[in-house]
Amino acid sequence: MFLAINEIRHSKLRYTLVMGVMFLIAYLVFFLTGLAYGLAQDNRTAVDKWNADTILLTEEANDNLNMSMIPIKTFDEVEADEKAYLAQTAGVIQGEGEEKIDASFFGIDRDQFLAPAIVSGEMFSSDDEAVADSSLRDQYDIKLGETIKMAGNDKKLKIVGFTDNAKFNVAPVLYTTIGAYQEIRFESDNVTDNTRINAIITRGEVQTIPDDLEETSISSFINALPGYSAQVLTFGFMIGFLIVIAAIVIGIFIYVLTMQKAEIFGVMKAQGISSRYISNSVIAQTFLLATVGVAIGLIATLGTALVLPEAVPFQVNALFFAGISGLMILIAMVGAFFSVRTIVKIDPLKAIG
Template sequence: MFLAFNEIKHALFRYSLVSGVIFLIAYLVFFLSGLAFGLAEDNRTAVDKWQADYIILTDDANDNLNMSMIPLTAINKVDAKEKAILLQTPGVITKGKQEDNLNVAFFGIKSNQFLKPNISAGKMYHAKNEVVVDNSLNKEHDIQLNNQLAISGNNTKLKVVGFTDNAKYNTLPVIYTSTETFQEIRYENLEAKHANNLPVNALVVRGTPKNIPSSLKSESLKDFINKIPGYSAQVLTFGFMISFLIVIAAIVIGIFIYVLTMQKIDIFGVMKAQGVPNRYISKSVIYETFILATVAVCLGAILTLLTAVLLPNKVPFTINLYLFIGISILMVLFAILGALFSVRTITKIDPLKAIG
């Protein structure tokens, strides 16, 4: 470690350039990871809030929540520890005449069941046409409590009475309302006597469901999330991208350390002629790489945190501490693995040839 520190101090500019390259790669990896995790979370946060085990859909819906239509008679046959009905449909809302249209996902739920969202501001809906909305609509589109929302293609007006946090489905902000209001949104001018007999989109279950009719199928919430349109493709794409960046970082670091090692062959030859063992010199190179990689990765993480503060709310950027720690450890480990090629060169140095 002593030799490593002194070498870095002696050639500070040269090692700063190497560390700068690692820093830029680390920053890129962290930034892409934040974007990837944020985009993936925007697909599923509303589902994660359920804290459920299974979801039941119609067998012929092809895992599409909006296309599933379950009769109430079939739902009543299912036995489970806890179960809650869910109605879902995409929609377009506007706030006033001057606002742009906003794509949203409507969730119709019963307020006495466990799908009820947490309230971060305002209150839970109780009256007809009252809604609780995801707080991104407040941050990004300035929708406030008591605002009236119009629905595209429908004369129903919705009153915002509460906000909830982290409620997005398939990247769309979720609007929660009662099942009665939902049916009016979906089927305008629907008579009340028919509203309670309409099918629902899904049955969400805590525990293991039993007595499931043959026309329905049950799947774990994990499998359901993976089948959300676009979710798996996004995760795999960013996952491969980040993995390749880490491997490229290891190769770049290995090349830089190898070049620096070759430039010091004469010095290493003199050290070996003086009786300094290969192990001591090799450990010095490993320590140098560890110091450079650790400092660069830490600086990359710090800059990523600062960037996250400056990003606009519309950018789906989320910092996952465990993901960042895992990436940091991998980058340092791969950097050390890349430096092992230099160690192999050191062990083959002939002191007499190196001195000349």
């Protein structure tokens, strides 16, 4: 470690460049990870809020919530520890301003477990009221008590409450009654036994399932969300390749620096300094450069997260960031072992000339 630190002090510019490359790659990896995680969460946070085990959809729906249409009377035929019905549709809303906003509407029963936790305001109590995701307040400045209207529909809803982390397919969710859902989707508020819902959500054990319904785990349902799996895989491969590239780059830098110092290492070996001592120095040097570069990249990413606008789906996951940090440092260390092999093969007499 003594030799590694002193060599870095002696050649500040050279090792600063190596550290800078590591920092830039680490910053890019962390930033992409935050974007990938944030975008993935924006697809599913409303589903995660259910804290449910399974979802019942029609067999023909192929795990697609929009394609599942279930008569509401079927709800009584399902026997489970806990159950709740859900009607969902996409829509476009407009507040008191001119901006149009894509949204997702959840028609629920306020007395069932799908009712969200309220962070401000109160739960809806009529077909003309709704509870909205807080992003409508923070990003679009829609206020408590404000009335929103549907694009292409005469239906209006008063925002009486806000809840956190309620997005579905990257759109903020508005919770309202089945009657309001009927008006938004079918332009009719007549709720009968044949009124259609999209799914029945369950917790615990399900005892009885009607023949025309299919039980799917919540995790499988999330993976089947349009574009979700493809998005996660795409970002996962990008981040993985960047980590490997970072390791290769740092390995190449260390290898080139080692070859440039072959004569110096030869003199050191001729003086009786062991190959093991020199190799440990190179490994310690790589560890320092990689650790500092990754740490600065992580700090820069966290700083960037503080100034990003609300519209950017960036979220910090401490576990992911810690794992990626350790992996980048570990793979960089593996790359340094190629330099160690070169050091061991150095012949003192040939190196001195």
